[in-house]
Amino acid sequence: MNIIRFILLILMVWILWQFYQRWHKIKKQQKDNNSALPSKIMVSCHHCNLYLPEEEAFCDGDLYFCCKKHLLANKSANKSANK
Numbered sequence: 027m028n029i030i031r032f033i034l035l036i037l038m039v040w041i042l043w044q045f046y047q048r049w050h051k052i053k054k055q056q057k058d059n060n061s062a063l064p065s066k067i068m069v070s071c072h073h074c075n076l077y078l079p080e081e082e083a084f085c086d087g088d089l090y091f092c093c094k095k096h097l098l099a100n101k102s103a104n105k106s107a108n109k
């Protein structure tokens with residue numbers, strides 16, 4: 027009878043060890059996934075309010091634009107306003 031208890035104890039320890047390893051692996055994967063995602067700063071186009079990542083936006087001073095067309099539209103609007 028003692029040998030059966032011993033085997034059961036070994037089996038339980040083994041099962042717990044397997045659970046621990048799986049949990050540890052999942053935790054590690056979550057940590058890797060979080061660090062792999064680059065933190066993108068979102069900016070809105072001054073002309074049409076479209077949101078886009080800062081590195082894809084066209085910049086004019088502290089204003090951001092979604093495309094060159096909107097950047098030029100803002101520049102020409104400023105020129106005509108200054109006249």
Ligand SMILES: [Zn+2]
Pocket residue numbers: 071072073074075076091092093096
């Ligand atoms: Zn735009």
